[in-house]
Amino acid sequence: MKYNFFLFLFFTSLVSFSQTINLNESYLTDYLRTSQLLGKFKSDVSFTLKPFDIGKNGIEINKEIFDTEKYAPTVLSFLKGNGKIKILPIDYNIEFNSHHPYNRNNGSMGPNRGYQHIISAGIYAEIGPLSIQLKPEYLYSENKDFQGFGEGPNGHYSVIWVKRYKQWNKIDKPERFGEKSISKTLIGQSSIRLNFKGLSLGVSNENIWWGPSIRNSIMMSNHARGFKHITFNTTKPLKTKIGNFEWQVVSGRLESSGYLPANSDFQHAGTNIYIPKINQLAQRNDWRYFQGFAITYSPKWISGFSSGFIRWTNMYSALVEGKYTWMNGSPNWFPAFGNLFRKNDEYVDYELQTDQAAGVFLRWLWKDSNAEIYAEYHHNDSKQNLRDLLMDSDHSRAVTVGLQKIFKINTDIYLFSWEWTQMEQTASRLLRNAGSWYEHAAVYDGYTNEGEVLGAGIGPGSNSHYFALNRIRQKEKLGIALEIIDQDNDFYHEAFASARDPRRYWKDFNLHLNFSKKYKQFWLSSNLMYSRSLNYQWDLKDYAIEYYHPGNDVNNFHMTLKLAYLIPLAN
Numbered sequence: 404m405k406y407n408f409f410l411f412l413f414f415t416s417l418v419s420f421s422q423t424i425n426l427n428e429s430y431l432t433d434y435l436r437t438s439q440l441l442g443k444f445k446s447d448v449s450f451t452l453k454p455f456d457i458g459k460n461g462i463e464i465n466k467e468i469f470d471t472e473k474y475a476p477t478v479l480s481f482l483k484g485n486g487k488i489k490i491l492p493i494d495y496n497i498e499f500n501s502h503h504p505y506n507r508n509n510g511s512m513g514p515n516r517g518y519q520h521i522i523s524a525g526i527y528a529e530i531g532p533l534s535i536q537l538k539p540e541y542l543y544s545e546n547k548d549f550q551g552f553g554e555g556p557n558g559h560y561s562v563i564w565v566k567r568y569k570q571w572n573k574i575d576k577p578e579r580f581g582e583k584s585i586s587k588t589l590i591g592q593s594s595i596r597l598n599f600k601g602l603s604l605g606v607s608n609e610n611i612w613w614g615p616s617i618r619n620s621i622m623m624s625n626h627a628r629g630f631k632h633i634t635f636n637t638t639k640p641l642k643t644k645i646g647n648f649e650w651q652v653v654s655g656r657l658e659s660s661g662y663l664p665a666n667s668d669f670q671h672a673g674t675n676i677y678i679p680k681i682n683q684l685a686q687r688n689d690w691r692y693f694q695g696f697a698i699t700y701s702p703k704w705i706s707g708f709s710s711g712f713i714r715w716t717n718m719y720s721a722l723v724e725g726k727y728t729w730m731n732g733s734p735n736w737f738p739a740f741g742n743l744f745r746k747n748d749e750y751v752d753y754e755l756q757t758d759q760a761a762g763v764f765l766r767w768l769w770k771d772s773n774a775e776i777y778a779e780y781h782h783n784d785s786k787q788n789l790r791d792l793l794m795d796s797d798h799s800r801a802v803t804v805g806l807q808k809i810f811k812i813n814t815d816i817y818l819f820s821w822e823w824t825q826m827e828q829t830a831s832r833l834l835r836n837a838g839s840w841y842e843h844a845a846v847y848d849g850y851t852n853e854g855e856v857l858g859a860g861i862g863p864g865s866n867s868h869y870f871a872l873n874r875i876r877q878k879e880k881l882g883i884a885l886e887i888i889d890q891d892n893d894f895y896h897e898a899f900a901s902a903r904d905p906r907r908y909w910k911d912f913n914l915h916l917n918f919s920k921k922y923k924q925f926w927l928s929s930n931l932m933y934s935r936s937l938n939y940q941w942d943l944k945d946y947a948i949e950y951y952h953p954g955n956d957v958n959n960f961h962m963t964l965k966l967a968y969l970i971p972l973a974n
Contacts, residue, residue, distance in 0.1 A: 422458035422475060422527045422536060425592035426610040426625040427494050427510055428967055430919050430928035431469070433617075437818060437875065438468050440773050440809050447640050449709035449766060451699045452649050453612035456638035458527075458534060460598040463639075475527055476972040486530040491538055492926075493968040494523040502959040503549045505913075505934060507618070507860040509963075510540075510610050511589055511628045513580050514855075517545030523591055532597050534605075540591035544584060551578045551665050555942030555955040561671050566898040568664070568676040573842035574849030574863065575680060576856065577662040592629065601639045607632055611653065613697040613713050615766035615777035616803045618869055619824040619859040621840075622713045622760065622781060623695070627855035630655050630693070646703040650696065654736065657691040657717065660854025680847040682719040683727055683756065691848060692723040694739040707768030713781070714739050714761040717843075717850055722756050730756075744788045758843040758850060759785055762801075773809035778802070783840050797829040799837035803859075809875075818882070820871040824859055827866050827892040839863035839893040864893025873917065884915035895941060906951060907941045913961075924969045932961040 424431050432453060438444040448455075448462060455462055457471045464471055479488040497520040498506065504514035512519055525538030552567060553559045559567075596605030610625035611632075632655025640647035659680065667677040682689040695715030702708060716738040721727060723734050730753050735741075743761060762781025769775065783799040786792040805822035826840050841850040841863050850857055861867045866889040873882030890909040899907055912935045919928040938954035 422461070422489065422491075422529075422534065423454040423456050423592070423594075423609065424474075425454050425494075425538065426508075426612060427496060427521070427523065427540075427592065428492070428926070428965070429508065429625070430965060431926065431967070434878065434880075434919070435464070435469065436617075437809075437880070439768065440775060440807060440818070441816070441875075442770055442773070443468055446707055446768060446770055447647055447701065449615070449640070449647075449649060449699050449701055449711075451613070451615050451709060451711055451764065451766060452636070452651055452697060454592075454609060456603070458529065458598070458638070460534075460601065460603065461638045473969055473971075476970060478972060482530065487528065489527040490970050490972065491525045491527055491536075492970065494521070495966045495968075496521045497962075497964045499962040500959060501961075502957055503936075503939070505932070505959060505961045506626075508624055508626050510625045511542050511587075511591070513544065513585070513628075513853075514578065515544045515546055516549040517547040519544035519546075519585075525591075525593070532599050534594075534596045534598055536592070536594045538592040540589045542585065542587045542589060544580075544586075546580060546582075546584050548582070549579070550940065550957075552940050553666065555940050557943050557945050557955070559942070561669075563898050564666065564669055565671050565676050567894065568678075569897065570839060570842060570863070570894055571664045572678045572680075573838070573844060573847060574856075575660050575847075575851045575854055576664075576841075576849070576862070577660055577854055578665050580660065580662050580854060589628070590631075598638060601637055601641050602635075603638050604635050605633075607634050611651070613651070613695075614711075614764045614779050614803075615709070616779055616805060616822065616824075617807075617820070618822050619803050619861055619867055621779050621801050621803055621824070621826070621858050622715060622762065623697070623857055624860065626860040627852045627857050630657055630852045632656070632693070640701065644703070647701040648699065649701075650698040652694075652696040652739075654692070654694045656720075657693050657848070657852045657857075659688045659690075659848055660851075661688065662854060678847070682721045683845075684721050686721065689719045689721055691717055691846065692720050692736075693717050694737065696739055707770055707775075708765070709767075710763065710765040712761070712763055714743075715759065715850075716741075717758040717846055718756060719846060722753070727753075727756070742785075744786055744791075754785070756845045758846040760840075760850075761785070773811075774807060776804075776806045778804045783837060795831060795835070798831040798835055800829065801826050801840055801859075816875040818871075818873045818875055818880075820869070820873070820884075822867070822869045824861065824865075824867045826859060826861060827864050827889065828896075832896075839891075861888055862891060864891040864895075865889055866892065871915070871917070878921035880917070880919045882917045884917060886913040886915060887911070888913070890941075898941070906954065907938050907943060909939060909941045910937045911935070912937070924971050926965075926967040926969070928963075928965040930961070930963040934959040934961060 475489040499518040590608040594607035610629040613623035636651035699711035764779040766777040803824040871884035888911040942955035
């Protein structure tokens with residue numbers, strides 16, 4: 404009977420990963436990273452590739468810090484211990500927004516006013532090198548109406564709508580996902596893999612995070628819903644004579660949201676401003692082929708230091724399948740490993756139909772100082788050659804820089820965190836417009852999956868500053884944070900530069916209260932946020948005579964609650 408049950412799991416689990424701390428439980432990863440700063444967790448883990456694998460082929464964790472058996476207790480053991488079935492925690496995540504959507508790194512959740520929640524449970528099975536993780540999700544979202552672009556007290560002229568659509572036509576990023584509440588059952592954080600000595604090959608739907616950043620990972624995060632992919636990756640640092648290596652190679656399928664942007668039937672000068680998202684064969688909603696890789700190297704001679712490289716490509720399936728018959732050359736299924744520079748590319752038209760990015764990152768853990776610094780530096784699209792990269796290095800770049808430092812005052816422990824991200828185009832745009840990150844002139848869905856960007860949650864053209872101070876007591880954290888966001892300055896400059904109007908910047912000032920704690924079988928994480936948006940939707944109020952008068956300023960209250968229940972079956 405038990406073998407029939409196992410076979411049922413094997414044949415019904417079409418997507419998959421070895422036992423992991425999934426990104427819906429980001430507070431657990433955050434706890435381990437803080438433990439590393441305190442010197443209580445392995446210093447050779449770079450925290451640049453997530454989720455963490457904690458199966459028998461994954462990262463070893465001291466039970467006093469985090470008991471993996473209590474996290475996922477064994478309910479059935481067979482084949483003399485070579486086969487196991489474990490039960491995974493029950494996750495319940497809920498969000499609420501009072502005025503307009505605020506969502507960051509929340510996986511299957513989307514932009515929403517009102518409340519939304521995800522509940523997830525599952526099992527993990529392994530037999531020899533084979534592992535199966537089945538962790539589906541149920542999503543419900545109120546999806547209430549809210550004040551969108553152009554709906555403020557002063558609104559926007561038609562020419563501004565044209566410029567807004569100049570960007571919206573290059574990305575699948577609707578303001579609102581339909582006009583009704585949303586109820587869905589999803590594959591969630593599921594996978595199936597073959598694992599051997601720190602290596603893993605399989606298929607998965609899990610969310611992925613690349614790079615050392617904590618809030619705004621530029622290249623890959625869990626801001627969007629997970630996508631179906633094939634993965635070849637390390638499950639723990641691989642030790643060599645020159646240091647440790649970690650990597651992940653992913654090939655997957657990205658989908659469109661199926662929702663239109665606001666006011667999509669609007670016409671300007673008798674012309675529709677919305678351009679349907681079609682490939683070069685005029686096919687709507689063609690799925691996109693994604694391939695990317697991330698590799699991290701930690702040199703043996705520099706303690707705590709890690710650096711790495713990331714590259715991804717994104718194109719319509721018709722292109723990779725060779726259906727664009729007029730193009731030179733034969734597209735292949737490994738474009739991420741192709742030429743970095745256009746000069747060396749024989750197929751220029753193929754290059755122009757491909758969305759891509761590449762860049763580097765680093766993290767340096769200072770154990771003696773209980774501190775770390777990290778940074779990401781990436782370029783959108785490809786350079787012409789090495790000279791172009793050296794001469795105009797600011798062109799199309801995005802950057803994240805951050806640090807964390809622990810202070811001990813008497814018996815209390817405090818953690819200071821800072822992270823700065825700039826997605827806005829630099830002054831290089833004045834001579835050579837690079838376009839906004841995650842948007843593309845030929846891949847009209849942009850770098851998205853089901854309507855949300857796969858990278859930094861602040862979105863195209865935006866910048867962010869984040870400051871936080873937390874008090875830590877064992878498995879409890881209490882803190883306050885200030886977040887300042889420049890909302891899509893790329894659009895602002897495009898829309899209002901000709902009018903020379905410096906008053907309309909949309910800027911958010913967000914005050915956060917954070918709390919997390921482990922209590923018996925529960926892990927709890929919560930965030931309460933008050934947000935003051937100045938010039939919300941870049942809109943002014945025109946009731947005042949003075950030039951600098953209050954704009955369309957609004958308040959928003961945001962709440963996040965994450966709860967994991969560890970089922971108490973372990974001895």
